Amino acid sequence: MTALRPERESGAAYGESFTDSYSGVGDQGTSYGQQPYEESGALGEWYGGEGYVAQGQGAAGAEGYGSEGYGVDGYGSEGAAAAQEPYAEPYVEPSAEPYIPPPDDETVALRIPDPPADQSTLASPASSASSATGTPTGGRAARRRAAKGRHGRHGGSRPESEAVDSAESDSEASQAPLSRVEARRQARARKPSPAVLASRAIGEVFITTGVLMLLFVSYQLWWTNVRAHAQADKEASSLQDDWASGKRAPGSFEPGQGFAILHIPKLDVVVPIAEGVSNKKVLDRGMVGHYGEGKLKTAMPDAKTGNFGLAGHRNTHGEPFRYINRLTPGDEIVVETQDKYFVYKMASILPVTSPSNVSVLDPVPRDSGFTKAGRYITLTTCTPEFTSKYRLIVWGKMVEERPRSKGKPDALVS
Structure with a gap:
């Protein structure tokens, strides 16, 4: 950067005194005219004691610092105007557009001001600030109305999270505020009708009922079998x-x-036989029950004659008699008891009968094909599957009584 220069204290201007001092006609009363450079050789002493010998010879030299300028390499008579302003900016060829220094060029020199902006875009600071902030420029009433339209009755500012909302919320907020009657009417329109509420309640009840039914079916078809098998196996082992x-x-x-x-080799059934046909005590625990009480009392296997009647579940709770309909004659x-094995062979089957048909448990069962007293076995269960509307009956006739001491019968060995 170019430093500032102090103005001369008296006498002529810079250019005048500087030129006269070089030509030997300087003002004696000024600091620049007391000792002309060519007379005293001050310039030569200043630059080495000999003066500018190579470039000028003083007053007598043709190329020196004489009255005809600064010689060949110096400032001649044509450069008088330049000598008057030695610290002016270098000459720049004028162009169509004025020279504008770069924004980051720090300097103390004068600058050409920026061209004025379009008058149509100029606005007062107050109007610019109001347009940037959205503040109305009218009176107090206008500002209140604008505040109500933006943020409600009191014109409070909204949080930033609400400002960044969906386009639908922005459009609703930009509308004019609704009256109380209109707001209530819209609220009632948005509120679901009693029919909608009733349908929702009924749907929830149906869903809950369906879930409960699914759980119940899973319990009946799967969990009861698991539990009954565990109880039956425990009873047989005991x-x-x-x-x-x-x-x-x-x-x-x-x-x-x-x-x-009870063993049914064809169906891979091995299940304990307990006294009675109670669901809770016998059948629901996965065991087979013996008709041994009241009017339905039947004979035991070791009796000389009689009908050994048994009942069991066909579905759920271990379902030991589920596939007895697959048995064929023979x-x-x-x-198996504590002392003996009693072997029967399947003789006949009654696919469907009434639950009240107790004659199938007679000593000589009706519809069994037996005509005289003997040692028989009767298996009873429900039919069709997963219902208890009818009964399925299977009869068999004893063919062997084998003591345990002789080992297992051939039906269990093979």
Whole structure:
């Protein structure tokens, strides 16, 4: 940067005194005219004591700092105007557009001002600020109306999260405020009608009912079987352990007490036989019940003659009699007790009968094909599957009574 220069204290201007001092006619009363450069050789002493010998010879030289300028390399008579302003900016060829320094060029020199902007875009600071902030420029009433239209009755500012909302919310906020009657009417229109509420309640009830029914079906078809099989296996193991230790003796048994094991090899059925046909004590625990009470009392397997009647579930709770309809004449049915094995062979089947048809449990069962007294077995269960509307009956006739000491019968060995 170019530093500032102090003005001369007296005498002529810079250019005048500077030129005269070089030509030997300087003002003696000024600091620039006391000692002319060409007379005293001050310039030569200043630059080395000899003066500018190579470029000028003083007053007598043709190329020196004489009255004809600064010689060949110096400032001659044509450069008088330049000598008057030695610190002016370098000459720049004028162009169509004025020179504008770069924004980052820091300098203390004068600058050409920026061209004025379009008068149509100029606005007062107050109007610019109001347009930027959205503040109305009218009176107090106008500002209140504008504030109500933007932010409600009191004109409070909204949080930034509400400002960045959907286009639908912005359009609703930009509308004029609604009256109380219109606001209530729109609120009632948005509120669901009683019919809609009732349909929703009914739908929820149906869904809940469906879920409960699904859980109940899962419980009946799956969980009851799991639990019944576990209970039946436990009872069979306990019964065999008692037989091995001699704790139980043949005779009368209490309701719910196990006393034998039923084997149906063709169906891969091995299930305990308990006294009675109670659902809670016997059948729902996965066991087969013996008709041994009241009018439906039947004979035991070791009786000389009689009908040994059994009942069991066809579906759920272990479902031991689910596939007895697949038995064919001649299939073995074995009853294992503490002392003996009683082997029966399937003789006939009654696919459907009434639940009240108790004659199937007679000593000589009706519709069984037997005509005289003998040692028979009767298996009863529900039909069709998953219902209890009718009964399915299977009959068999004893063909072998084998002591346990002789080992298992061939039907269980093979």
